[in-house]
Amino acid sequence: MSGFSIPPSHPRYQSLLKRERIIEGFKKGIVAHAGLIAHGRGEAFDYLIGEKTREFGLKAEKAAVAAIMLAENPVFSVNGNVAALAVDDVISLAEALGMKIEVNLFYRTEDRVRRIADLFRSRGVEVLGENPDARIPGLDHARALCTSEGIFSADVVLVPLEDGDRTKALRDMGKFVVTVDLNPLSRTARTADVTVVDEITRALRNMREIASEMSREEARKILDGYDNGAVLSEAILFIRDYLGRIASQTREW
Numbered sequence: 001m002s003g004f005s006i007p008p009s010h011p012r013y014q015s016l017l018k019r020e021r022i023i024e025g026f027k028k029g030i031v032a033h034a035g036l037i038a039h040g041r042g043e044a045f046d047y048l049i050g051e052k053t054r055e056f057g058l059k060a061e062k063a064a065v066a067a068i069m070l071a072e073n074p075v076f077s078v079n080g081n082v083a084a085l086a087v088d089d090v091i092s093l094a095e096a097l098g099m100k101i102e103v104n105l106f107y108r109t110e111d112r113v114r115r116i117a118d119l120f121r122s123r124g125v126e127v128l129g130e131n132p133d134a135r136i137p138g139l140d141h142a143r144a145l146c147t148s149e150g151i152f153s154a155d156v157v158l159v160p161l162e163d164g165d166r167t168k169a170l171r172d173m174g175k176f177v178v179t180v181d182l183n184p185l186s187r188t189a190r191t192a193d194v195t196v197v198d199e200i201t202r203a204l205r206n207m208r209e210i211a212s213e214m215s216r217e218e219a220r221k222i223l224d225g226y227d228n229g230a231v232l233s234e235a236i237l238f239i240r241d242y243l244g245r246i247a248s249q250t251r252e253w
């Protein structure tokens with residue numbers, strides 16, 4: 001940790017703990033510089049939903065699990081922030097749903113890829129991404145690098161905390177893209193097939209629980225009835241109403 005010890009009684013304990021994980025990940029060369037900024041943006045959006053999983057998040061989490069469960073080659077794409085915040089939750093979900101894990105970075109450096117892969121190896125888990133042998137078409141430079149065994153041949157890709165370009169490029173390849181993004185207005189959120197508007201550690205834990213209860217038959221039904229546009233719209237309207245309620249309470253102070 002950064003030397004600052006957070007008392008569990010602190011009202012913002014969970015949030016401060018995640019912030020510490022990001023800082024620690026940055027110091028260890030796992031999180032990119034921009035990852036610090038991205039985390040702050042996530043924190044701000046989490047405030048707008050009251051830092052809780054809401055109904056729209058849960059609906060999307062169910063659809064996400066359903067899509068992954070029914071996939072032939074589902075791949076979990078991991079970046080610096082996701083590794084720093086949720087390495088054990090990534091492993092737990094990937095194992096439950098038979099997903100490969102691939103390190104795929106927006107700000108790719110070989111050093112950071114290796115450090116993230118080492119983090120997984122330290123838990124006895126091998127990941128793809130260190131020796132890319134394929135490219136995502138339509139993306140510039142190193143961001144396109146991936147493996148033919150993993151992301152390149154995947155039918156369903158889980159890409160949390162992503163940027164819109166890669167989400168679109170993966171969809172253009174015909175893949176079914178699931179994302180987790182607290183910002184319902186982001187390009188990724190609006191491009192993915194399933195957008196989970198929830199915080200990554202909460203989302204992965206919920207998805208792990210859902211995965212242990214869902215049958216393949218249920219998965220098919222859930223996916224057939226799922227409408228990502230409607231769920232995203234619910235998230236935006238929730239924020240409007242939530243802020244409206246807080247505004248009214250504030251007026252009565």
Ligand code: PTJ
Pocket residue numbers: 031032034035036037038039040041042043045079080081085104105106107108160161162163164180181182183186198199200201
């Ligand atoms: O490790 P790299 O090189 O792959 O880089 C990773 C980052 C996150 C820096 C890169 O992908 C990036 O710049 O992402 P963006 O464009 O900032 O998008 C990240 C999105 O994730 C934003 O919409 C944030 O609101 C959202 N976000 C941030 N933290 C969380 C989050 N969503 C869910 N849970 C979080 N903890």
